[in-house]
Amino acid sequence: MVNEATKEQGSHDVTVTVAPALPVQGHRLPLSNLDLLLPPLDVSLFFCYLHPAPTAAALKEALAKTLVAYYPLAGEVVANADGEPELLCSGRGVDFTVATAAGVDLREIRLGAVDESVEKLVPVKKAGGVVAVKVTKFRCGGAVVGCTFDHRVCDAYSFNMFLVAWAAAARGGPAPPAPSFRRSLAAPRDPPPRAPSTEALIDRLFSPRSAALPPPPVAASSVNRIYRIAAADVAVLKAAAGPGRTKMEAFTAHLWRLCSRAASRRQSQCCMGVVVDGRTRMFPDGAMKAYFGNVLTIPYGVIGSEELRRMALADVADDVHRWVVEAATGDHFRGLVDWVEALRPKPAAARAYLGGTGGSEAMACIVSSGMSFPVGKADFGTGLPAFASYHFPWPAGAGYVMPMPSARGDGDWVVYVHVAPELAKVMEEEPTVFRALENSYAFQ
Numbered sequence: 495m496v497n498e499a500t501k502e503q504g505s506h507d508v509t510v511t512v513a514p515a516l517p518v519q520g521h522r523l524p525l526s527n528l529d530l531l532l533p534p535l536d537v538s539l540f541f542c543y544l545h546p547a548p549t550a551a552a553l554k555e556a557l558a559k560t561l562v563a564y565y566p567l568a569g570e571v572v573a574n575a576d577g578e579p580e581l582l583c584s585g586r587g588v589d590f591t592v593a594t595a596a597g598v599d600l601r602e603i604r605l606g607a608v609d610e611s612v613e614k615l616v617p618v619k620k621a622g623g624v625v626a627v628k629v630t631k632f633r634c635g636g637a638v639v640g641c642t643f644d645h646r647v648c649d650a651y652s653f654n655m656f657l658v659a660w661a662a663a664a665r666g667g668p669a670p671p672a673p674s675f676r677r678s679l680a681a682p683r684d685p686p687p688r689a690p691s692t693e694a695l696i697d698r699l700f701s702p703r704s705a706a707l708p709p710p711p712v713a714a715s716s717v718n719r720i721y722r723i724a725a726a727d728v729a730v731l732k733a734a735a736g737p738g739r740t741k742m743e744a745f746t747a748h749l750w751r752l753c754s755r756a757a758s759r760r761q762s763q764c765c766m767g768v769v770v771d772g773r774t775r776m777f778p779d780g781a782m783k784a785y786f787g788n789v790l791t792i793p794y795g796v797i798g799s800e801e802l803r804r805m806a807l808a809d810v811a812d813d814v815h816r817w818v819v820e821a822a823t824g825d826h827f828r829g830l831v832d833w834v835e836a837l838r839p840k841p842a843a844a845r846a847y848l849g850g851t852g853g854s855e856a857m858a859c860i861v862s863s864g865m866s867f868p869v870g871k872a873d874f875g876t877g878l879p880a881f882a883s884y885h886f887p888w889p890a891g892a893g894y895v896m897p898m899p900s901a902r903g904d905g906d907w908v909v910y911v912h913v914a915p916e917l918a919k920v921m922e923e924e925p926t927v928f929r930a931l932e933n934s935y936a937f938q
Contacts, residue, residue, distance in 0.1 A: 518585030545635030556664035600636035606931035608718035686832035725905030735811035767846030864898030
């Protein structure tokens with residue numbers, strides 16, 4: 495259902511509100527304890543479609559149908575009596591903007607220069623909204639579909655489920671399994687068991703926000719880039735990282751070493767964090783496969799910049815593996831749920847954002863795998879996108895790097911990067927791995 499009331503945002507932008515196709519019984523849905531670990535952050539992503547591109551009308555109709563199952567996305571984020579965020583499932587709808595890039599072809603957009611081009615292609619979500627959508631139409635008949643969502647409500651895994659369902663509705667195909675909003679899957683235990691080793695790890699990875707170390711200073715000139723990595727270069731990295739190491743561990747180790755080269759004299763240490771999904775760790779039987787929300791932790795490692803510059807890639811990859819595996823357990827995630835419960839309503843923070851044990855003396859960076867990005871399922875009835883990427887220019891001092899599969903489907907990676915210019919310079923000066931994203935690659 496589309497609200498007829500529209501608003502002009504500019505000479506070529508019109509916004510409507512798309513509500514669920516069926517009425518929603520109003521109620522409040524609490525966020526889980528794992529959701530409450532997230533600060534207010536908006537995450538964006540976009541899909542580029544060459545002619546023929548999906549039409550705004552078809553996307554709106556499919557969105558209304560999809561919001562029936564994903565009804566919390568059509569609500570609002572409000573505060574409960576304790577000041578914590580929760581969802582008001584009101585059926586209000588999703589803001590849907592249609593823009594026209596007058597006199598411009600899609601192939602002319604410089605996707606690698608994110609600050610110049612991509613910012614205009616993703617919507618600015620209004621305060622309290624959960625999701626916003628923007629469709630930008632180009633002279634050539636192509637279009638970009640951009641989305642922005644509140645990270646406190648869901649992680650990338652969850653939003654990917656929504657995207658796949660939305661695309662299926664647009665194609666008229668069978669609906670994927672419905673999402674689960676069962677907060678009992680991430681409920682605290684009463685009483686929580688005593689587990690000193692689990693508690694020690696949580697205290698290392700998270701902190702009450704009031705007790706957190708000062709974060710690394712926010713770089714006023716942080717840059718946003720999108721690079722590509724050839725499949726062959728990914729394979730070389732993996733081989734150099736040693737037997738038993740994953741591609742993501744090898745990539746993270748390589749990036750950590752680059753951080754040490756970019757670190758200033760003041761940044762005597764380098765903190766590298768990795769976002770880990772806990773669904774299969776908490777429930778190996780798949781009970782959380784359809785769970786919609788955040789199920790994340792962020793382990794990290796800290797190594798002196800000088801020492802890190804001298805280390806071999808395989809040794810750095812071994813260190814990454816050690817601290818990732820340590821946190822990738824069901825016990826850790828369940829303990830984390832219990833820890834948040836004992837802290838509420840005080841907010842918490844992931845120490846990796848703040849430089850870990852290195853604090854303000856560390857250059858900090860977070861890697862979040864986007865390898866489950868459903869670029870190969872984002873067919874809204876007119877074919878798969880020519881290009882797609884996340885966009886996450888967060889206001890934190892730590893860098894953020896997200897690799898994801900290329901829309902070409904040939905094993906290449908696309909990597910979204912939000913980092914200090916010194917790190918971007920080191921990445922670009924290296925002869926392999928991070929390569930400039932050219933339009934001839936994106937729109938072959």
